[in-house]
Amino acid sequence: MEGPARPYTNFIPPYLKESVGKWKTHKVLEPGIIEHLDTSGNKIYTVRVASTPNGRYSTETMRKISAIARKYAGASMRFTGGINMEFVTKDLNDAISLKTEMEDLGFPIGGWDGHLWNMTSCAGYFHCALAATDAPSILQNLANNLGKYFNKEELPAKLTISSSGCPSSCGNSFLTDISISGIHTEIPIVTPEVSKCDLQGTAYTCPVGAIQLKQLPDGSRTLEIRANLCIGCGLCVGACGGIIFETPEKTDGHAISIGGKAVPSRVGTTLGRVVVPYLPNEPPYYKKTVAVVTRIIETWKKDARKGERIADWVDRIGWESFYEKTGLPFYGQSMEYLDVRGMMTLRDGGTR
Amino acid sequence: MEGPARPYTNFIPPYLKESVGKWKTHKVLEPGIIEHLDTSGNKIYTVRVASTPNGRYSTETMRKISAIARKYAGASMRFTGGINMEFVTKDLNDAISLKTEMEDLGFPIGGWDGHLWNMTSCAGYFHCALAATDAPSILQNLANNLGKYFNKEELPAKLTISSSGCPSSCGNSFLTDISISGIHTEIPIVTPEVSKCDLQGTAYTCPVGAIQLKQLPDGSRTLEIRANLCIGCGLCVGACGGIIFETPEKTDGHAISIGGKAVPSRVGTTLGRVVVPYLPNEPPYYKKTVAVVTRIIETWKKDARKGERIADWVDRIGWESFYEKTGLPFYGQSMEYLDVRGMMTLRDGGTR
Amino acid sequence: MMSEVPEEVIQGRKILNELKKGDWPNFVREAEKTRYPVDLYGASLALKRDLFTTGGYVSVPGAPTGILMRVTSRPDIGENANIVRVLIPSGNFLTSDMLDTLCELADKYGVGMIHGISTGEDVEIPGIPKEKIRDFITELRQRGFECGSTGDAFRAVTTCVGSLLCEYSNLNTAEFRDSFYDKYNDFAKFPTFPHKVKVKVSGCPIDCGRATQKADIGIVGSWKGAPEVNQSLISKMDSEKLDNIIRSCPTGAISRHGSGISIKGEDCTQCMICVRNSGGAISQGREKQYLIYAGGKLRGKKGPLSGKLFTKVNSIEEAMNLIGTMVDIYGEQAARKERMGDLMFRIGMKNFLDLMKTKPQAHNAKDLRTNIFYSVNGEERERMPEEIKKAVGGE
Amino acid sequence: MMSEVPEEVIQGRKILNELKKGDWPNFVREAEKTRYPVDLYGASLALKRDLFTTGGYVSVPGAPTGILMRVTSRPDIGENANIVRVLIPSGNFLTSDMLDTLCELADKYGVGMIHGISTGEDVEIPGIPKEKIRDFITELRQRGFECGSTGDAFRAVTTCVGSLLCEYSNLNTAEFRDSFYDKYNDFAKFPTFPHKVKVKVSGCPIDCGRATQKADIGIVGSWKGAPEVNQSLISKMDSEKLDNIIRSCPTGAISRHGSGISIKGEDCTQCMICVRNSGGAISQGREKQYLIYAGGKLRGKKGPLSGKLFTKVNSIEEAMNLIGTMVDIYGEQAARKERMGDLMFRIGMKNFLDLMKTKPQAHNAKDLRTNIFYSVNGEERERMPEEIKKAVGGE
Ligand code: SRM
Ligand code: SRM
Ligand code: SRM
Ligand code: SRM
Ligand code: SF4
Ligand code: SF4
Ligand code: SF4
Ligand code: SF4
Ligand code: SF4
Ligand code: SF4
Ligand code: SF4
Numbered sequence A, B: 001m002e003g004p005a006r007p008y009t010n011f012i013p014p015y016l017k018e019s020v021g022k023w024k025t026h027k028v029l030e031p032g033i034i035e036h037l038d039t040s041g042n043k044i045y046t047v048r049v050a051s052t053p054n055g056r057y058s059t060e061t062m063r064k065i066s067a068i069a070r071k072y073a074g075a076s077m078r079f080t081g082g083i084n085m086e087f088v089t090k091d092l093n094d095a096i097s098l099k100t101e102m103e104d105l106g107f108p109i110g111g112w113d114g115h116l117w118n119m120t121s122c123a124g125y126f127h128c129a130l131a132a133t134d135a136p137s138i139l140q141n142l143a144n145n146l147g148k149y150f151n152k153e154e155l156p157a158k159l160t161i162s163s164s165g166c167p168s169s170c171g172n173s174f175l176t177d178i179s180i181s182g183i184h185t186e187i188p189i190v191t192p193e194v195s196k197c198d199l200q201g202t203a204y205t206c207p208v209g210a211i212q213l214k215q216l217p218d219g220s221r222t223l224e225i226r227a228n229l230c231i232g233c234g235l236c237v238g239a240c241g242g243i244i245f246e247t248p249e250k251t252d253g254h255a256i257s258i259g260g261k262a263v264p265s266r267v268g269t270t271l272g273r274v275v276v277p278y279l280p281n282e283p284p285y286y287k288k289t290v291a292v293v294t295r296i297i298e299t300w301k302k303d304a305r306k307g308e309r310i311a312d313w314v315d316r317i318g319w320e321s322f323y324e325k326t327g328l329p330f331y332g333q334s335m336e337y338l339d340v341r342g343m344m345t346l347r348d349g350g351t352r
Numbered sequence C, D: 001m002m003s004e005v006p007e008e009v010i011q012g013r014k015i016l017n018e019l020k021k022g023d024w025p026n027f028v029r030e031a032e033k034t035r036y037p038v039d040l041y042g043a044s045l046a047l048k049r050d051l052f053t054t055g056g057y058v059s060v061p062g063a064p065t066g067i068l069m070r071v072t073s074r075p076d077i078g079e080n081a082n083i084v085r086v087l088i089p090s091g092n093f094l095t096s097d098m099l100d101t102l103c104e105l106a107d108k109y110g111v112g113m114i115h116g117i118s119t120g121e122d123v124e125i126p127g128i129p130k131e132k133i134r135d136f137i138t139e140l141r142q143r144g145f146e147c148g149s150t151g152d153a154f155r156a157v158t159t160c161v162g163s164l165l166c167e168y169s170n171l172n173t174a175e176f177r178d179s180f181y182d183k184y185n186d187f188a189k190f191p192t193f194p195h196k197v198k199v200k201v202s203g204c205p206i207d208c209g210r211a212t213q214k215a216d217i218g219i220v221g222s223w224k225g226a227p228e229v230n231q232s233l234i235s236k237m238d239s240e241k242l243d244n245i246i247r248s249c250p251t252g253a254i255s256r257h258g259s260g261i262s263i264k265g266e267d268c269t270q271c272m273i274c275v276r277n278s279g280g281a282i283s284q285g286r287e288k289q290y291l292i293y294a295g296g297k298l299r300g301k302k303g304p305l306s307g308k309l310f311t312k313v314n315s316i317e318e319a320m321n322l323i324g325t326m327v328d329i330y331g332e333q334a335a336r337k338e339r340m341g342d343l344m345f346r347i348g349m350k351n352f353l354d355l356m357k358t359k360p361q362a363h364n365a366k367d368l369r370t371n372i373f374y375s376v377n378g379e380e381r382e383r384m385p386e387e388i389k390k391a392v393g394g395e
């Protein structure tokens, strides 16, 4: 059999099998521990445990986690879409012992309801070739500062945070309540190496049509970037090694967006919106970035009604009030032209 | 002094002068009659009177109207932005007599609150050179059928209706709760006459870039319309007499849109949205068009909560439910690609 | 010479007979009392084709705008039907004398028909033969009227009735319009812009004047912060009614305080809901502010676009002066026949504000963008972090 | 040969020392327990530059997807760091045995690090030297794992936990994913599409699986019409709580009926609010329906776009088959490296549905268009009036 190992029933805790598809209600007992009741009266407990900001573990630590799962959770554990860990115990005592052991190992239990549920980061400088900012180290700082919301201090509603090193948004940028997104702001240069790439294909990657094919005096062809159109998105740089950013250390940075969510309640599914278009990369502490995020969360915490996700809150008070309350400066880059609704399906093949 | 006659104070009823800027409250006494109270205790009465659907009057009728104003309303009257007439009387009795006389002349009193406030039409075939549909005769039919809502039957909220002969929307299409808009659906043809026009300028009018300059074998230049791109909007036809629609009688028609409003309450200021993309021109009765509009109003009347304009109602129930409740068929032309929000301010000079 | 009546005219008459029916005021019945070419109109309905074309030209000294040439494409059925647009006083009040004069002129020069009022809030006198236009306009002006509102100029400025009849007004719109013509009449009279420019004015955010919807430049009287509360009237209000008012504030700006209420100024969007529902207990705020919208229009190149909030100013003079600045820059920057809204659409709000030398502010954004596809220049890379540090700290 | 430690490494170490602080689980502390080249990472932070590039190539029979080549641009500081992506079982449960195996392999072939879990819900084993990749993959497969989820193929299908742990589920998402791989594994293994295709599945509209947000093809379990009401539980509910539930239905679909409630099916948008708040008294409906979203993605050419509701189907088989049809047509129609959402953006929803041979329906439109700039062809000019007549009458 090719593909991932299956059927899934082989890998779940044995006591879970008979309840699958028969759940009745659940109760959040404390941040990170849910009691699930099925229609036959069986109960199990889900314990949610935080991961490292970018989900990287040493095998040393992972082996310990595996052992804990073996001890308390039916010799199985799962990863969540929020890159956390979940353990399912048959017994509440097991859940509590598991909590203690995971905490001793340095991994807090938390999430659900009005808490920080999860933080996700992409690879960034840590492993990726395309990063404009080091998403994991930014998220590490945010986690260090905001961890209290995972299981101690309460928030008006669910909170998720993400961090991605570039516009690819592998870390879930634009989907979470708060996102940090790496952004290039430099106009790339075309080197002679460009000739090794598919010129037409590379030109096509540009979202704003800023790349033109050009004939050189010797008859060979190259690409030209029109500086007045280029938005420095870096898509061409990713597509062809012959196009490079010269001084990323001076020009790369990151933007902050807020209000992404998937759940259809209240304002519905929304993508995050850019509230701070640019901050420089300042490791190790990224103090401005942490200060902005903290300010946003604290303002939301103070001002929102119970149950209001950040997107719902801003929808109610409006962006003008958001900026007034947070004290953040507003920049033109945050704007878009909204009435394009209705303009876009003009006809077949139209490219706009 | 050039420009319109002024100051305005010369033309308003004399008893109005001292109250200007000092109004305190108002009360709608009945559809079409408002009592206004100023801070000094003065009262006046506004009487709102329907116009013909396209605001055209014979001088014979207009002279009678003038005489009625002279008799009851301080020898002055005004036209509203909804192309109705308004008379301001000092005395409630005058307002009531005025009402009787205007009704005798064939002009009903009405509007305000949960009523049909106004209907506006452009010139259409009646006077214009660009019409794809005869807006006035359509609106006349609608008015004949819906007049009861002006002063008799109550509606959940304000209702306005408009009708325009072509996409220029002179009649207020897209701004009113219900709009009828003339639409061409034919790809125009380029005649030799085109050479009399500014070719470059004409090509530029096309919103989808469907017009190309073309060199003829004899070296002269003409225009070519790319059929796969053209949406038949008619802008080029309006811009240059050398481009014409061949069979408008077979292809012209009108679309119906709903939900335009200016008032910022509830869903806020919105433009109308196309619910029926095409109906043929069928004078004298335009029965299908009248049936669609009637069905929409009746469904809204039955289903909406008090105070919900059509846009507010649809916002609450959603388009899917709107189509289910009205029984109207849905067509792909009504769709647009919504996520273009956020895509449009890429950079200077970008044309999309 | 008697010619046979064409088939489309016969069919047209049948259609018109049907159209004439019904209780509602009827424009065909009105037209039949005039010399308007009803047969031409009837034939167009029968043929399902517009039978007018634009064209012809007449030069009238002192009237560079205001005349619309209308040529019949079926002279065998009905004649040309040129139109002159007549500006009316601010507030749209016309005295009976004025109405009578217009009727007299329409009878004398036109076909005895008055288009009162156009959707652009002018009176039009239709059916004036080309050779009479000059004389008509001369007499029109002698009798105290002015024609205008065509061409690439300021179209007739329109306003809601405002302070003349309405307690919600934050701006005497009629007075504003009078001053507009004192200052800008030349730009209304002479077509010098890339395309038409419409200015519309509403006295409050309810926007009866549709200033936010269909004006290249829209002006809306408003105020700053919370509305004015008459606590004693509030305390007398039925408790359920008051609850309803509190609940219906879309931003949740209102909260109870004992028997009174308090309203958070920074959350009030001046939507007028509480003002409208409170029977005078809540009214518009005292510190006025004027909202300037830009780019509303219904066709142009990109179709219907609502106006975008461009800026807020504190005085009527500022609002008035801004109109001039805006059209100056519009004149420099727009392409031929490009409405202001299409210019904004093409270059984007940020660039439009930059052009207009106006600092972008959060009120410019109805919603914010959902991608990071924009440019940040060197100066901004220096300045932004400093400003952010100042605002929230963090070295 | 001992080389001097470069300045950026010294600076980098200082930065890493700071980064290692704090109570939260820490990836630098974890990395230091492995053979991962921390100095290279530290230097990149000091230089504020990514020090990896993509490149290199290794052909492994039976593994056309799953390998990411990572080349260091500073071999003097740290070595290449190729990555292999490992697919995990549906529902994301891994037994302790499996975890131990992965650790063993990561120690043997990699740097002793596990990326568990990626945001795309795979386990990654980083740091495998090029020459060991073949052997690694061979052993990986022998031990019951499969690599994949790179290239222009189906990326790892991801799901919410669904029926395994959750009472809201309308779809056993893990079972669905297992069947997906039974049917479509070839398209997951061999890169044959214009660009990557992500399929994500959620058991209910709450969408913990982000199927509506970031999946080229998103599948959401749902139901038709009104939710199921347990009237006896409702009648026992605190009246204020019930009022709150009724009020918080966004479409106003719920109304009281004596001590019970009734819900209008045509107004229910299956938003789950009442279900979530009623403690079991209201639950998802029995007649299931599956919502298929199309075109969600976060970059591509046009940046972040949420998925659009493409269609609703009545059975799980239909949903499963539709995935195949959709990628077939996507394969034919999209340009190279054009994500499905960008294709939809380019050609518009109507044309996309036409291509997909799917009749446009009102559920496809979140909002309708605000202009009349579209085309209507001859067939439509005939058909539309007839259908409308049938629907509302009027000859
Ligand atoms: C008379 C009037 C309609 C009516 O029956 O009441 C009218 C009539 C015409 N409009 Fe209009 N427009 C009239 C208000 C409007 C409005 C509404 C408004 O002004 O509040 C609009 C929409 C708002 C806007 O400007 O976007 C409007 C948008 C247009 C357009 C589209 C302009 C554009 O954006 O490109 C055109 C076509 C053009 O100018 O190229 C147009 C052109 C025309 C012409 C001149 C076309 C023509 O040459 O045949 C029409 C003359 C018909 C006639 O015989 O009178 N008319 N036109 C209105 C006179 C306004 C006035 O007194 O100044
Ligand atoms: C006369 C007129 C302004 C003008 O100078 O043209 C007008 C005048 C008033 N409007 Fe209006 N509205 C007038 C067109 C509008 C329009 C534009 C339109 O219909 O073309 C709108 C916004 C467009 C829209 O549909 O969203 C408009 C939205 C309102 C509203 C909000 C209605 C609603 O949606 O709830 C109110 C407030 C209310 O009714 O409580 C209002 C209220 C008022 C009041 C009653 C307020 C007051 O007295 O304090 C004004 C009455 C003054 C009077 O005695 O005449 N007026 N009003 C317009 C009459 C048009 C007509 O003949 O029907
Ligand atoms: C590992 C992972 C991030 C993480 O740390 O967890 C990741 C890592 C990379 N992503 Fe991603 N993406 C990862 C999830 C995502 C997601 C989220 C998701 O899948 O749920 C997205 C956004 C959703 C989407 O697809 O739109 C995402 C959108 C991209 C894109 C943008 C694709 C596009 O639309 O054009 C790229 C660039 C590309 O493919 O050209 C990309 C490319 C990359 C590359 C391969 C770039 C490169 O060659 O260096 C990164 C490899 C870094 C590394 O060293 O591992 N990655 N990538 C995630 C692995 C997913 C998996 O196991 O399959
Ligand atoms: C485990 C997980 C699915 C998975 O397999 O990955 C999950 C599982 C549940 N979610 Fe979720 N949600 C999970 C990610 C999400 C996401 C996506 C995300 O965060 O990345 C969303 C939508 C995204 C968003 O932010 O809008 C999501 C939005 C919800 C909501 C709505 C929250 C809100 O905004 O109000 C609920 C309902 C609630 O909390 O009442 C919910 C409720 C639930 C419950 C508690 C429902 C139930 O009946 O038990 C599920 C618990 C099962 C369990 O015991 O684990 N789940 N949930 C995810 C845990 C992520 C984590 O580690 O933090
Ligand atoms: S978001 Fe960018 S930097 Fe981060 S892993 Fe993806 S491609 Fe790399
Ligand atoms: S950086 Fe982006 S915008 Fe600039 S040329 Fe490259 S692809 Fe185009
Ligand atoms: S909407 Fe079209 S048909 Fe009607 S008056 Fe304006 S230009 Fe003429
Ligand atoms: S009808 Fe409209 S879309 Fe077609 S060519 Fe003319 S301007 Fe372009
Ligand atoms: S816009 Fe405001 S001030 Fe003007 S008439 Fe309407 S309600 Fe009165
Ligand atoms: S005007 Fe509107 S936003 Fe302001 S307090 Fe009143 S209801 Fe609230
Ligand atoms: S999406 Fe629905 S079914 Fe799936 S875990 Fe979340 S709440 Fe449960």
Ligand code: SF4
Pocket (backbone or CB within 6 Å): D227, D248, D249, D250, D251, D252, D253, D254, D263, D267, D268, D269, D270, D271, D272, D273, D274, D275
């Ligand atoms: S699921 Fe949502 S829309 Fe349906 S009845 Fe419940 S609250 Fe209303």
